[in-house]
Amino acid sequence: MFDEMKPEVLVVGAGPVGLFTALSLARKNVSVRILDTGVWACTHSYALALHPAALSLFDELGLKERVLKDAYPVSKVAFYDKQQRRAEASVDSPGACLAVLRQDNIENILESELEKAGVKVSWRHEAASITPADDHAKVTVQKFEKESRGYIVAHTEWVVAKSFDLEPRFVVGADGYNSRVRRALNSEFPSLAPAQYYAVFEFKTDADLNHEVCVALDQNTADVLWPLPGGNCRWSFELPNFADPDIELRNESLRKAGFGDFPSERSKDRVLMSRGESAPVLDENNLRSLLAHRAPWFQGSIDKLSWRIVVRFEHRLATRYGAGPLWLAGDSAHLAGPAGIHSMNLGLFEGADLASTLASILRGGADPQILNAYNDRWLPAWRQIHGLQNALQPGPAADSWVAAHAPKIAACLPAYGPALAAMAAPLGLA
Ligand SMILES: Cc1cc2nc3c(=O)[nH]c(=O)nc-3n(C[C@H](O)[C@H](O)[C@H](O)COP(=O)(O)OP(=O)(O)OC[C@H]3O[C@@H](n4cnc5c(N)ncnc54)[C@H](O)[C@@H]3O)c2cc1C
Structure with a gap:
């Protein structure tokens, strides 16, 4: 001790x-x-989830098996448009996986x-x-x-x-x-880009989650389907036109009080969230409508909605x-x-x-x-x-859809540095 x-x-x-x-x-x-x-x-x-490389950090502490015992292993990130699967990136080193827990x-x-x-x-x-x-x-x-x-x-x-x-x-x-x-x-x-709001839903489903993360991309949105242990999944939907009035009002008062865009002591929460299950954006009907409009290829059931929340993510360094x-x-x-x-x-x-x-x-x-x-x-x-x-850029080998969505695809790949380069290379991004 x-x-x-x-x-x-x-x-x-x-x-x-x-x-x-x-x-x-x-x-x-x-x-x-x-x-x-x-x-x-x-x-x-x-x-x-733990990135494949982060799992090796747990391995160095002798904790990899302990982590994997409770995790759902993922080996691919698949990218879809509204209609169909357009590309995929693999976690390709042998024995490596993204550990969802x-x-x-x-x-x-x-x-x-x-x-x-x-x-x-x-x-x-x-x-x-x-x-x-x-x-x-x-x-x-x-x-x-x-x-x-x-x-x-x-x-x-x-x-x-x-x-x-x-x-x-x-x-x-x-x-x-x-x-x-x-x-x-x-x-x-400093803030590097406008904050993004996401509506997050976790539920039990009969969909075949197939050890992959699925990302539905559109011009303004990147929505992510995460498989979770026990036949559960999480869908996160980007809400480009959404703003939580309470949070925005508070930010406005902080700005007026001279705090600029700098998180102050009065701004307590690390990531700002709305939990109101009654909020229309978190209603089950809205979940069904988001799926129908942005990911009609997802045919899984929504059996038991266990968690829903709106989260605001900032971009700062x-x-x-x-x-x-x-x-x-x-x-x-x-x-x-x-x-x-x-x-x-x-x-x-x-x-x-x-x-x-x-x-x-x-x-x-x-x-x-x-x-x-x-x-x-x-x-x-x-x-x-x-x-x-x-930043990752499309090379001559990149398919035109991948090239058009390169920045969003890059932001969704669960890696950094050389591991990111290795994961992006088969997509023609370098
Ligand atoms: C609803 C939600 C969904 C999220 N989803 C994702 C996601 O999908 N992907 C993703 O990458 N990230 C996500 N995040 C963010 C993720 O949780 C954070 O990146 C992660 O927790 C950061 O870990 P940390 O240890 O750096 O900081 P934190 O987890 O924020 O821990 C900081 C700790 O410091 C303590 N603390 C603060 N000030 C003091 C003080 N003065 N004295 C003592 N203790 C103090 C706090 O109590 C807190 O426990 C999500 C967060 C939320 C809330």
Whole structure:
């Protein structure tokens, strides 16, 4: 068990990226503490698949079989227009697959492995202020507890039960969309493209899901069918003309209050969602109509609608990943659309990279300047994902439909870097 009050590395945020980074550090014998304002890990699927390459990260931690036990393996991404299948991309290295499993499942596996490594997540602990110094950071942590309040009508409230300071050598900001570590770092988080709304439905179906992800492409939309374990599936429909009035109104007030397009402390949610099942857009009739208009080739039944939600995805990239003692990984550094599940997967790679870089400084005596290369590795990778640099382009071998939809196809491929190039090559994209 590491000394909780004297961690060498403090990981802020116990989402998938924070948990993965903390476990990778603990396995390298770095003394680590991880805390999260939440009460426990997330309770739904959210990002729902591990890229084939990310699965190899779990293999390195000895967890691949554990992950695959609960996963639905996928070997292809198929692209359709309204009428028919037009192209497909394969996960072609032998034995590799895209592992579809719920995000809460991934988080639970990581949390229980961390506990075995002697690190317990400090839930209900918030990094309330973070001040970088030359060779450490000062972090004030607040622990929340529920307290009964009220006289005439009793109720319970979260209150600060205690506050204490930590002085870790490094802080990993895996604290998501509204990252306080990113703000302490003075890294900007500009928006790179307009936000996209998606209506997401999960249901049981009799369709043959055939171990593939299906993407229905049109001029303005990319709708994705994910097979899930147990004969379930998720359909995500892009809503180009949709805007949630509450969210847009709040954003407008933030803009007027001088926050520009920068997520502020008042903008709490990492990904903004409408849950109202009564919203017409989430009605089962609307699901049937979206299927009939955009993917009439999907003939499966809609047996039991178990989850529906509207999610707003932003496109952002931090201007730098870190400096001195503060370093970012995951959604704190980038936000992207959902189809290629890049946000979580690349976040896991960043966590693995950061953990081995920090371990070589703390255990191997390496010069802390090597952290600058972390920044130089991930900013270009993300510029490519956002189509700002080295975007995939159709070559002479690309079919005309693929060429016309190249940017959308590229955004849906579950890979990055050389693995993305290998997956895109048979489509004639380079
Ligand atoms: C409904 C929904 C559907 C989604 N679908 C997809 C999808 O299809 N594809 C895809 O790629 N992604 C999807 N996502 C996004 C995906 O869930 C995120 O990319 C992923 O969770 C990022 O992981 P993370 O660990 O970086 O950050 P997060 O999971 O956001 O974790 C950050 C953690 O930091 C904690 N925290 C924040 N501030 C502090 C603080 N000051 N002190 C302590 N703790 C703090 C938060 O409580 C949170 O637990 C979806 C998200 C939602 C909500």
